[in-house]
Amino acid sequence: xxxxxxxxxxxxxxxSAAFADPIxxxxxxxxxxxxxxxxxxxxxxxxxxxxxxxxxTQLQALQVNAEKFDVDALFxxxxxxxxxxxxxxxxxxxxGFKSTEDKYLADVKAAVAAAPADAGALKAQIGILGxxxxxxxxxxxxxxx
Amino acid sequence: xxxxxxxxxxxxxxGGVGAVAGWIxxxxxxxxxxxxxxxxxxxxxxxxxxxxxxxxxSCHAKPGSEGEARLQLVGGLELKTPFGTFVPPNISQDPKxxxxxxxxxxxxxxxxxxxxxxxxxxxxxFPYASYARMKPADIADLYAFLKTLPAVAGKAPDNSLSFxxxxxxxxGLWKRLYLSNQPVIALADNTPAPxxxxxxxxxxxxxxxxxxxxxxxxxGTKKSQWxxxxxxxxxxxxxxxxxSGEGGIGDWSETDIANYLETGFTPEFDSxxxxxxxVQRNMAELTPEDRAAIAAYLxxxxxxxxxxPVRAKPAK
Numbered sequence: 155x156x157x158x159x160x161x162x163x164x165x166x167x168x169x170s171a172a173f174a175d176p177i178x179x180x181x182x183x184x185x186x187x188x189x190x191x192x193x194x195x196x197x198x199x200x201x202x203x204x205x206x207x208x209x210x211t212q213l214q215a216l217q218v219n220a221e222k223f224d225v226d227a228l229f230x231x232x233x234x235x236x237x238x239x240x241x242x243x244x245x246x247x248x249x250g251f252k253s254t255e256d257k258y259l260a261d262v263k264a265a266v267a268a269a270p271a272d273a274g275a276l277k278a279q280i281g282i283l284g285x286x287x288x289x290x291x292x293x294x295x296x297x298x299x
Numbered sequence: 300x301x302x303x304x305x306x307x308x309x310x311x312x313x314g315g316v317g318a319v320a321g322w323i324x325x326x327x328x329x330x331x332x333x334x335x336x337x338x339x340x341x342x343x344x345x346x347x348x349x350x351x352x353x354x355x356x357s358c359h360a361k362p363g364s365e366g367e368a369r370l371q372l373v374g375g376l377e378l379k380t381p382f383g384t385f386v387p388p389n390i391s392q393d394p395k396x397x398x399x400x401x402x403x404x405x406x407x408x409x410x411x412x413x414x415x416x417x418x419x420x421x422x423x424x425f426p427y428a429s430y431a432r433m434k435p436a437d438i439a440d441l442y443a444f445l446k447t448l449p450a451v452a453g454k455a456p457d458n459s460l461s462f463x464x465x466x467x468x469x470x471g472l473w474k475r476l477y478l479s480n481q482p483v484i485a486l487a488d489n490t491p492a493p494x495x496x497x498x499x500x501x502x503x504x505x506x507x508x509x510x511x512x513x514x515x516x517x518x519g520t521k522k523s524q525w526x527x528x529x530x531x532x533x534x535x536x537x538x539x540x541x542x543s544g545e546g547g548i549g550d551w552s553e554t555d556i557a558n559y560l561e562t563g564f565t566p567e568f569d570s571x572x573x574x575x576x577x578v579q580r581n582m583a584e585l586t587p588e589d590r591a592a593i594a595a596y597l598x599x600x601x602x603x604x605x606x607x608p609v610r611a612k613p614a615k
Contacts, residue, residue, distance in 0.1 A: 188570075
C-alpha cells in the first residue's frame with residue numbers, strides 16, 4: 155500500500171512537473187485549439203455532417219480552451235528562450251498581444267452565444283476565428299525550421 | 300622608373316576602360332516600343348485580379364491598416380534586411396507624392412524593367428525580378444485598376460541602405476544577371492493548362508519565389524533551389540519549403556494547398572503566420588480556379604530539400 159501511495163505521488167509529481175513548463179503548456183493549448191477548429195472546419199465545408207448540438211459542444215470546448223489561455227502564466231518573462239516559436243515581440247508589446255487574445259476569446263464567446271443553425275453560419279464564424287489566428291500569428295509567432 | 304610609369308599608365312587605362320564598360324553595362328534599360336504596343340487599353344475589373352495576385356497592398360498599404368484602408372497605397376512599411384532598410388513608397392494616385400501622374404508605360408517600365416520614369420533603377424525589394432515575367436496586357440489592366448483607388452498625400456521615408464548597396468547604378472549589373480522574362484521552370488508543351496496558369500501566377504505576379512527561394516551572396520534567387528524555402532530576409536525565422544521535397548509540402552494535396560490559400564488553415568489546422576498572413580488574404584480574393592492553378596503548379600515543380608539550415612534545437 156505504502157509503495158502504491160509513493161508510486162502514485164511520484165507519478166502525479168511527474169505530471170505536474172511536465173505541466174510546469176509554460177512552453178509545453180501553451181503548445182498543448184494551441185494544438186487542442188487547432189484540433190477543435192479543424193473538426194468544426196470539416197463540418198463547415200460539408201465534409202462532415204452538420205449536427206447543431208455537436209457543433210455547439212465543440213464551440214463550447216473552444217471557449218473553455220480560450221479561457222484557459224492565461225497569458226501571464228503561459229508567457230512569463232524568460233519563456234522566450236527554449237524550444238519555442240513565440241516571437242520576442244510578445245514581450246516587447248505584451249498589451250498588444252493580450253488584446254489579440256482578448257479579441258479571439260470575445261469572438262469565440264460570440265460564436266457560442268449565436269449557436270450556428272447550419273453549415274453556412276458556422277463557416278462565417280470559422281472565417282472570423284481563422285482571421286484572429288492569422289492576426290496573432292502574423293506578429294507574435296516566428297516560423298522556424 | 301619608366302616601367303613603373305608605363306604600368307601605372309596601363310592600370311589607369313584599364314581602370315578607365317573598366318569604369319566606362321561598367322557605366323555602360325549598368326545603364327537602365329527601358330521597354331522597347333514593340334512591348335509597349337502590347338499594353339492595350341486595360342480593364343479595371345481584370346486588373347483587380349492582378350492587384351491581388353501581385354500583393355501590392357501587402358507592402359504599399361500603411362502598416363497595420365485593415366479593411367478598406369488597405370487600398371490606400373501610401374507606403375511606409377519598413378523592410379529591415381541585411382542590405383539595410385527598404386521603405387516601399389507611396390503608389391497611390393496622388394500626382395505629387397504617389398504615381399497619379401504616371402503613364403501606363405511608366406508602370407510597365409517599373410514592373411517589367413525596374414526603371415523609374417526619371418530613368419533610375421528601382422531596388423529589387425520591389426519584386427520586378429518576378430514581375431518581369433508578366434504579360435504587358437496584365438500591366439495595363441493593373442494600371443486601370445490602380446486608377447480607381449484613392450489618391451493619398453504623404454511621402455514615405457527614403458530607403459536607408461549601407462554601402463555599396465546604396466549605389467543605385469550598380470543595380471544595372473545585378474539586372475544583367477537576374478532580370479529575365481523567361482519562365483523559371485521549363486514545362487513541356489502538353490502540360491495541363493492549370494499548371495501553366497499556375498506557373499504564370501507563382502513565377503510572375505505572385506512573386507512567391509522572392510521569399511520562398513534562397514538567395515546567393517549578391518541577392519539573386521538560386522533557381523537550382525526554386526521554392527525550397529529560405530531564411531527570412533527579415534528577423535530570425537524561415538520561409539517554408541513549398542516544393543514536394545523533404546521538409547516541404549509533399550503530403551499536402553492540391554485541395555489542401557488551395558484551401559490554405561483560401562482560409563489560412565494548414566491540413567493540420569495550424570494557421571498561416573508571419574508575412575504570409577497578408578499574402579493569404581490577397582490569395583483569398585482570387586477565384587477558386589486561380590488558387591487551384593497555383594496548387595497544380597506547386598505540385599509540378601521539382602522537389603528540393605529545405606533551402607535553409609536545420610535549426611539547432613536549444614538544450615533543455
